[in-house]
Amino acid sequence: xxxxGAWILALxxxxxxxxxxxxxDEDDDGGDHGKDGNVGVVLVSDKVPAxxxxxxxxxxxxxxxxxxxxxxxxxxxxxxxxxxVSYPANTGTYSSLMADDTxxxxxxxFTSLRLSVPxxxxxxxxxxxEVTYEVDGKTVRExxxxxxxxxxxxxxLKIRVQRxxxxxxxxxxxxxxxxxxxxxxxxxxxxTGYAPRVDDxxxxxxxxxxxxxxxxxxxxxSLVHDAVLEDGExxxxxxxxxxxxxxxxxxxxxxEATWSKxxxxxxxxxxVPVTVTAP
Amino acid sequence: xxxxxxLVVGLGLxxxxxxxxxxxxxxxxARVEGRWMCDVQRYTFEDVADIEAELAARVxxxxxxxADYETFKAVLGEDPELRAQVRGVYEEYCA
Numbered sequence: 378x379x380x381x382g383a384w385i386l387a388l389x390x391x392x393x394x395x396x397x398x399x400x401x402d403e404d405d406d407g408g409d410h411g412k413d414g415n416v417g418v419v420l421v422s423d424k425v426p427a428x429x430x431x432x433x434x435x436x437x438x439x440x441x442x443x444x445x446x447x448x449x450x451x452x453x454x455x456x457x458x459x460x461x462v463s464y465p466a467n468t469g470t471y472s473s474l475m476a477d478d479t480x481x482x483x484x485x486x487f488t489s490l491r492l493s494v495p496x497x498x499x500x501x502x503x504x505x506x507e508v509t510y511e512v513d514g515k516t517v518r519e520x521x522x523x524x525x526x527x528x529x530x531x532x533x534l535k536i537r538v539q540r541x542x543x544x545x546x547x548x549x550x551x552x553x554x555x556x557x558x559x560x561x562x563x564x565x566x567x568x569t570g571y572a573p574r575v576d577d578x579x580x581x582x583x584x585x586x587x588x589x590x591x592x593x594x595x596x597x598x599s600l601v602h603d604a605v606l607e608d609g610e611x612x613x614x615x616x617x618x619x620x621x622x623x624x625x626x627x628x629x630x631x632x633e634a635t636w637s638k639x640x641x642x643x644x645x646x647x648x649v650p651v652t653v654t655a656p
Numbered sequence: 657x658x659x660x661x662x663l664v665v666g667l668g669l670x671x672x673x674x675x676x677x678x679x680x681x682x683x684x685x686a687r688v689e690g691r692w693m694c695d696v697q698r699y700t701f702e703d704v705a706d707i708e709a710e711l712a713a714r715v716x717x718x719x720x721x722x723a724d725y726e727t728f729k730a731v732l733g734e735d736p737e738l739r740a741q742v743r744g745v746y747e748e749y750c751a
Contacts, residue, residue, distance in 0.1 A: 483739035
């Protein structure tokens with residue numbers, strides 16, 4: 378019995394020490410009040426990463442509740458300057474927290490915003506956020522920012538806009554493509570985008586090396602996915618090569634890609650090696 | 657056998673009370689979470705899916721699955737000590 382009693386006592390001690398979730402925690406604020414008695418939701422930092430003109434990106438803002446349980450947490454961009462803001466598809470007209478719409482006292486979570494930066498955005502774009510949440514059924518419309526404890530009705534974010542400099546587009550995958558003599562076939566011309574975005578992308582063959590060609594769009598071809606190429610995106614333009622009466626051998630097509638970036642034209646001349654094989 | 661069984665039951669009750677997380681799970685996932693709360697606001701992402709993918713990569717790199725992280729998040733909402741632990745990691749890492 379003595380051994381059994383010792384084990385029961387040990388079990389109780391283990392349970393008592395390691396199960397805070399079981400404790401009767403009527404006062405759930407954990408003593409985590411803000412300084413100067415201010416309680417509420419804090420935007421942990423109002424520093425936002427720089428964005429690139431012409432680009433569309435998502436950013437995250439991290440929040441923490443202090444001394445309150447904040448429910449139905451919502452963030453909207455009340456005003457914007459030089460930038461457009463949209464929200465996740467599941468919320469549509471506002472952004473809420475990644476895990477759910479509630480911040481328990483001391484809990485941290487983030488909201489995400491989609492920023493569309495026009496090519497003519499100013500060097501410093503601005504967003505004024507409106508934040509709302511509920512505490513004990515009452516709507517609160519102010520937050521604290523960083524280490525400054527003063528509650529604010531609006532949160533202003535200043536966003537640095539940088540300009541992309543470098544090649545807009547590159548032709549890639551330059552290995553020779555085979556087309557059977559007399560049968561014809563499609564030839565792919567692949568491009569990768571480096572600039573944030575180029576529009577109205579078109580490709581024409583300026584020197585067909587004696588081969589007969591057909592374009593999907595009649596007088597030019599464009600990218601398979603769409604006529605837009607964004608940074609990091611690779612897409613292909615296709616042209617049909619008619620090899621009727623063409624002798625087997627190596628041919629080189631000269632191609633020119635053109636596009637529009639922020640209303641300004643761009644172009645790139647390249648070549649596409651084609652090997653016509655015997656049937 | 658009775659002594660071993662009692663200890664196993666006791667430990668099992670402790671783990672169950674913590675949402676299935678051991679103290680090591682709590683410590684590791686609190687570190688993942690605290691650092692994530694800092695890093696997520698430092699970067700831009702091409703798509704929302706990229707945010708989720710980055711988080712998933714961190715959870716996996718720490719040796720856990722997303723289901724473990726979801727359990728952690730559920731416990732986090734109910735456990736002020738765990739929330740304080742995450743904040744501690746955040747403040748040390750993000751200073």
